[in-house]
Amino acid sequence: MAGRVTESSIHTRVLQNLQRNIQKGEKIQQQLSSGKQINRPSDSPNGTLQSMQLRGETRANNQYVRSSGDGLGWLSTLDGTLSSSSTILQKARTLTVQGLNAGAGSTDSRAALSAEIDQIRSTMIGYANTTYLDRPVFGGTTTGTTAFSADGEFVGNTDPVNRTVGPNSQVRVDASGTAAFGEGDASVFKVLDDISKALTANDMDAVAKGLEKLDTASNNVKNALSDVGARYNRITQMKQSAEDRLLDVTAQLSDVEDIDLPKTIMDMQLQQTSYQAALAASAKVIQPSLIDFLR
Structure with missing residues (x-):
């Protein structure tokens, strides 16, 4: 019908x-x-879910890139400081060898060498207190503005400063002040001070012993520099990886949205x-x- x-x-x-x-x-x-093409969840529930996941990954990779950039800033500062420290310690070694070769020289010449080594020691303390964004790069997580006192005593801490530069990937971006410059009687500052006093006192045996300790201290700085270089390369690679992934995710998000x-x-x-x-x-x-x- x-x-x-x-x-x-x-x-x-x-x-x-x-x-x-x-x-x-x-x-x-x-x-x-x-x-x-998605202006509200009802336009495409599955597409909305994919969009939220991709946007979350985008935020994470953006953070990795920012953390990597901050880490590279720390490590660049360390690299420059340790390179300068190594160079100036080589000069201190040259002066110490001159002092040994001129053991019977005049008091004035030894005094001049001693004064120059004292200046190097002061410069080294300045290097050891280098800061990045007002934080001492050799002081660990200290809240202070210096890692070493004017006498060369370590006043920071050995807690590492880390940056997350990838999924489950953290890299240390500072350097241990005690590892780089030594501590106690093995401190590079104490070694330079002992050499200076030995030259003034014309104690060539003490100068020779100081030279050996200076070589050890110089090797510590070089080892720290090598470690910084390795970490710098790792963060550079992780940053590039995060940037590449960010481009991929952006393309995927564009396809969805x-x-x-x-x-x-x-x-x-x-x-x-x-x-x-x-x-x-x-x-x-x-x-x-x-x-x-x-x-």
Whole structure:
């Protein structure tokens, strides 16, 4: 048995179809204006989940890049400081050898060598208190502004300063002050001070012993420099890896979120054509009623 079709049901269905057509056109228009194919979770639940995961990975890799950059700043400071320290210690060794060769020289010449070694010692203390962003790079996690006192005593701590530069990957970005410059009687500052006093006292045996200790102290600085270089290379590689992954994730996120502009424009044009056709068809289907003639 056929169902009864009234003017009212025709009007209702036509309006519903037009409304759906308008809603579809509005969605495409919103995609064009925003440049995104996902403007609310209901647009694509699965795409929304992928987008959230990719954005989380993007934030993590951005943090890795920032941490790597900060770590490279620390290690660059260390590299320059330890290189300068190694160079100036080589000069101190040259002066000490001169003092040994001129053991029977004048008091004034030994005093001049002693004064120059004292200046090197002061310079070394300055190097040992080098800071990066107002934090001593040889002082560990100390809250103070120096790692060594004016007398060359270590006043920092040995707790490492680490930076997370990748998933489950931390790298130390400071250097142990005691490992680089020694401590106690083996401290490079104490060794230089002993050499200076031995030259002043014309104690060549003490100068010779001081030279041996100076060589050991110089090797400690070189070892610290080598370790810094290795960590610098590792962070550089991790930073590059994070940047590469960031590019990959950005491309994946674009595939999930961004619209295909030419295709969307074409869809919009087809939708407009469809809407115009629907309006034209509706005008023919909905004929004037008796009430319209009586108005």
